[in-house]
Amino acid sequence: MIGADIVDIRRIKSALELGRFKMRVFTKNEQAYAEKQCNPYQSYAAMYAAKEAVAKLSGKGIRGFALTDIEVLHNDMGAPEVVLHGNAQKLFDGKVYVSLSHERDYAFAVASYAFAQVKPIMPGVTVTDGDLELLPRLRFTHKGDYGRVFVIGGNGFMVGAPLITAEAAVRAGVGLTTLCVAQSMLDAYCPRVKEIMLKGLPDESGMICFDEEALSEIATKADVIVIGMGMGANPSLPAILEWLFGNYNGMLVCDADGINALVGSQALCKQNKRCTLVLTPHVGEYQRIQKALGTDSVSESASKIGAVIACKSAYTIISDGITDYSVTSGCAAMAKGGSGDALAGIIGAYLCRTTPLQATALACHHFGRCGEKAAAIKGENAVTASDIIACL
Numbered sequence: 001m002i003g004a005d006i007v008d009i010r011r012i013k014s015a016l017e018l019g020r021f022k023m024r025v026f027t028k029n030e031q032a033y034a035e036k037q038c039n040p041y042q043s044y045a046a047m048y049a050a051k052e053a054v055a056k057l058s059g060k061g062i063r064g065f066a067l068t069d070i071e072v073l074h075n076d077m078g079a080p081e082v083v084l085h086g087n088a089q090k091l092f093d094g095k096v097y098v099s100l101s102h103e104r105d106y107a108f109a110v111a112s113y114a115f116a117q118v119k120p121i122m123p124g125v126t127v128t129d130g131d132l133e134l135l136p137r138l139r140f141t142h143k144g145d146y147g148r149v150f151v152i153g154g155n156g157f158m159v160g161a162p163l164i165t166a167e168a169a170v171r172a173g174v175g176l177t178t179l180c181v182a183q184s185m186l187d188a189y190c191p192r193v194k195e196i197m198l199k200g201l202p203d204e205s206g207m208i209c210f211d212e213e214a215l216s217e218i219a220t221k222a223d224v225i226v227i228g229m230g231m232g233a234n235p236s237l238p239a240i241l242e243w244l245f246g247n248y249n250g251m252l253v254c255d256a257d258g259i260n261a262l263v264g265s266q267a268l269c270k271q272n273k274r275c276t277l278v279l280t281p282h283v284g285e286y287q288r289i290q291k292a293l294g295t296d297s298v299s300e301s302a303s304k305i306g307a308v309i310a311c312k313s314a315y316t317i318i319s320d321g322i323t324d325y326s327v328t329s330g331c332a333a334m335a336k337g338g339s340g341d342a343l344a345g346i347i348g349a350y351l352c353r354t355t356p357l358q359a360t361a362l363a364c365h366h367f368g369r370c371g372e373k374a375a376a377i378k379g380e381n382a383v384t385a386s387d388i389i390a391c392l
Helices: 009-016 020-025 028-035 040-058 086-091 160-171 183-192 212-221 237-247 257-262 283-293 298-305 339-351 356-378 385-390
Strands: 002-008 070-074 080-084 095-102 106-114 148-152 176-182 197-201 224-227 251-254 276-279 307-311 316-319 324-327
Touching: 002 009, 002 040, 009 020, 009 040, 009 106, 020 040, 028 040, 028 070, 040 070, 040 080, 040 086, 040 095, 040 106, 080 086, 080 095, 148 160, 148 212, 148 339, 160 176, 160 339, 160 385, 176 183, 176 212, 183 197, 212 237, 224 237, 224 339, 237 251, 237 257, 251 257, 251 339, 257 283, 276 356, 283 298, 283 307, 298 307, 298 316, 307 356, 316 356, 324 356, 339 356, 339 385, 356 385
Parallel strands: 148 176, 148 224, 176 197, 224 251, 251 276, 276 307
Antiparallel strands: 002 106, 070 080, 095 106, 307 316, 316 324
């Protein structure tokens, strides 16, 4: 199924000269891109055609959402990419693609979308093995089709946590994984990575610092950001998270110290987050969240925050505030440092391939099954997070 639209560039030029049209239809990112082009009106017209094409693709037209909820960005190669916000996110269960073209007087756009690459979980309470069937990787695809995950974490005393997360993301099928650590710590990571790219971030004594330019660079490239593992009581972490909430359009997995930084922060209940948020607290971390929110259940907490929450324990409860799932897979061997870091990476990888709730539930179940396999091979006492990752 496709949606298509053609626009008279002269009509868009006239509308732009009225002023209000630009603010009502185009986001600040779109405006910034168009104004940099040799002929801004052609770019504005092409992006407008893309928005109309996406609306037609949905089969519902422009109803229940604003045109700014359909944002047309451009990657480093100049190719257009669609980012959906607000109610427009509910229109599709897969990734939307657009192709743009124009000549002197007209701009044209075609929109299509790929269905989610994971079979959806059937309605019910407990996730079972029957729900865990990743569709085959398509033959004519490339690494970019399986997502870009950026992992931000670590400090001078906790080097391994973000590395475990990045390795789990690679094993779970993500196309490109970048590990973002303190610039001063890069030498500690270089001998340890192979399939993972490294990026140094400004730091003080091994603690990553808030740096808007560095965060902006990550935000423009990442489909998913996983943050918090091994960052400790980093004083810059609340500011980093608040910036991502307000400026990042992708999916954000907040784990470990990232969750601790959110508790007691005004950002926790921020309603106008641009990103899609997934929180992965263990029971102790979740209790602090619940106390801060004054809620009675995981579902109520997820609804109040506007996030997917996976409350991890022997049994894991996952909720987006509307639908709840429980995961009963796993074993006592997984009660060891590094396990949560690995799960965060798996969730990050799965988010590139299906909806946030299903990605989180499937990742938790798959992670439990891998823990069971690792225990059968190594014995419950000897299992490490790396052993679980090796069973993916």
